[in-house]
Amino acid sequence: MPGYLIKKLGRLLLVLIGVSLIAFGMTHWIQGNPAELVLAQTGVDPTQEEIERMEHQLGLDRSLPEQYLTWIEKVLQGDFGTSYITGVPVKEELAYRVPATLKLTIGAFLVTLGLAVPLGIWSAVQKDKLPDVLTRGAASMGLAVPGFIWGLLLCYWFSVRLGLLPMTGEQTFARLVLPVLTLSLPLTSRYICVIRGCILEQLEEGYVFLLRSKGLRERTILWGNVLKNAAVPVVSLLGLSLGSLLGGSVVVESLFSWPGLGSYLITSINNRDYPVITAYVLLMAVAFVLINGLADLLLCLLDPRIRLGGGRQT
Amino acid sequence: MEPLLVVEHFSVQYQRMDRPAVDDVSLSLNPGQVLGVVGESGCGKTTLIKGILGFFPHCVAGVAGSVRLEGKELLGLPDKERRNLLGTSMDVIAQDSGTSLNPMKRIGKQFSQILGEKLGLSYQSSMIYARELLARVNCPKELLNRFPFQLSGGQRQRVLIALAFALRPKLLLADEPTSALDVTVQGQVLRELELLRRDCKSAILLISHNLGAVSRIADQVAVMYQGQVVEYGETHQVMDTPSHPYTKGLIACVPSLSLPKSQRLYNIPQGGKEWEGGCRFASRCPERIPDCQRQAPQLRPGKKGGLVACHCCG
Known part of the structure; x- marks a missing residue:
């Protein structure tokens, strides 16, 4: 077991280094000259002299490997640079936004598990009977309709029509309900099908025949044998899904104006605020790697x- | 004395098949006896076993006839009553030992789960019993701490035999118990089956395409062809003086040390066309007469004793 884990960890470390190289490259090859951008932002006339001075100040006149190393050193200390637009250190902005996104993602993940596990099991046990048909029908609908449409519908019903839940305002529990539901609906639908399929597959196995x-x-057969075996493929998939949940929150956060990482990213992409985008990419990579390590x-x-x-x- | 197992005019029809997989089969088995059922792949042997157990897959369209265990009709028995009979009154050793054990559970746990639920043994006492059972099939007690993938094929098969005899069933249905094993291990496993039969006084319905195995431990033999019993009698009589052309063919297919090396093995000719009525074997039969394709032969007493379904050799 230790050998297996060490191998996995080594691989994950390689992934992180790769992602950091790509993120570094992104800032240096896609955006044009950062010195000009910073100058434009500060309103200084970008003469040749000024550009060279700023390049020196930003360390852009050094070799690429050197630049990468200084950059990665800063990143490891939590310094992602300063936003081109607001001038606020990215670190400070992240400290405010990461918890918001985590609330959303973890909430959606728990809701997904809480709904998909019992429904998937029930659906498998009642295969082709009414509960199964209904659950599967609902799951197909949840999958077929895109998440943001669910978001709009939920807003309409619960906020506009019934006035039960707020759409904007403070980050309260009630405020969290709709975005969490929107985020978890498609995932729940998918996991109902996945869990049902895994259980049915196990029920065909020879050991079930023996028992x-x-x-x-x-x-006894279901709770004492089948569920644990069916959990193996589900857990490895969940690792991947938790990552994509973090990514999927981009749309939902914009929709519900939730002050998380996703909406921050959208604004930053529109403004070509590269330090922020780089920080987001790195953060997501680290999250993916951690979650998959945990799943392993x-x-x-x-x-x-x-x-x-x-x-x-x- | 009423036989232990009586199968009468038993038929199982699958959906979208032109003939029943098991067609009007009648068998009986006395306590402590071994009945061998031989025939080629697809002749309905496994369907017969599953039918006796009452496991009908969804694709079964119809079941007819009667299966009685100690005078009790098994067809149409409610699930709960069947569960009470399974394991203790009748049990099965499945064809594929590789998948018959839960791959994620230690062997000991698998023993204790079954012994606990069927015999009400505590974990400690079920381990003591399991050790004793493993010793009887020549397996070290260390196997209890292993997972199935850490066992050899022969060990897995022995564990299955030990599990089957743990509940001392009156009837054991053995579906090709040796066909997945090396020839050397086959002999040992057969010996263990026989030993345990003597210990537990269980009757065994041994399904096999291995004529050697059947002739070694069976008291009686039934030869099946395309879902029907074509010859049925005492082992020595069927093996030494076969009546039905199909039985003769099967026996002639087995290589023998006394044959000259240059002589080619007998080959049962392949049938030319689809069965359209009459004897199912007619199109492949070297001894057929015009009557064979017109009328299906009934199973009736043959000249050499036993029962045989043939127009020309009865």
Whole structure:
């Protein structure tokens, strides 16, 4: 098990280094000359002299590897530079926005789990009966309609028509409900189908036949065997989904004017505020890597075939 | 004395098939006896076993006849009553030992789960019993701490046999218990089956395409062809003096040490066209007479004892 984890961790570290190189490259190759941008922002006339002075100040006259190393050193200390637009350090802005996004993402993740796990199990157990047909129908609808449409519909029903939940204002629990629901609806729908499929697949396995032929109760077979085995593919998928939840919050945050990372990113992209975009890319990469590392660890604990390094992997 | 198992005019029809997979099969098995059922792949052997157990997949369109265990009709039995019979009154050793154990559970846990629910044993006492069972099939007790993927094929098959005999079933349905094993291990596993039969006084319905295995431990043999029993009698009589051309063909297919090396093995000719009525074997039969394609032969007492379904050799 340690060998497996070390290998995984090493790979994740490589991913991080790769992403940081891409992010670094982005700031240096796509945006044109940053010195000119900064000068334009501060309102100084960009003469040749001024540009050279600013290039020296920003360290742009040094070699690329040197620049990368100074940049990465700063980043590791939490210094992502200063926003071109507002002049506020990106770090400060992040400190305010990361918790907002985390609230949203973790909330949506918990709602997804809380709905999809019981519904998926129920749907699988009641295969082709009324509960299954209804759940699957609802799940198809949740999948077919894009998330932002759900957001608009939920806003209309719960805020405009019924006036139950606020659409704007303070970051209260009630304010969190609609964006969390919007974010989790498509994911819940998908996981109902995934969990149902994984359970049904397990129910076809030879060991289920063996347990049934010994006359064990379906309850023992399901809760004592099938669910744990079906959890393996679900956990590895969840790792990926939690990452895409962070990304998916971009649209929902804009829709509900939630002051999270996503809406910050959208504004920054519109303003070509590269330090912010770079910080976002790096942060997302770190989040992805951490979450997948966690999922791998969980799989390791769950599945002896991975832990002990043998057998057929599912 | 009423036989332990009576199968009468038992038929199973799958959806979208032109003939039943098991067609009007009648068998009976006395306590402690071994009945071998032989035939080629697809002749309905496994469907017969699943039918006796009462496991009908969704694609079954119709079931007819009667299956009685100790005088009790099994067809149409409510699930709960069937569960009480399964394991303790009848049990099965499935074809594929590779998938018959839960890949994510230690062998010991799998024993204790079954013994706990069926015999009400505590974890400690079920471990003691499991150790004893493993010793009887020549397996070290260390296996209890292993996962199925850490066992060899022969060990897995022995664990299945140990599990089957743990509940001392009156009837054991063995579906090709040796066909996935090396020849050397096949012999040992058969010996263990026989030993346990003597210990537990279980009757065994042994399904196999391995004539050697069947002739070694079976008291009686039923030969199946395309869902029907074509010959049925005492093992020595069927094996030494077969009546039905199909049985003769099957026996002639087995290589023998006494044959000259240059002689080619007998090959049952392939049938030319679809079955349109009459004897199912007619199109492949070297001894067919015009009657064969007109009228289906009934199973009736043959000249050499036993039952045989053939127009020309009865």
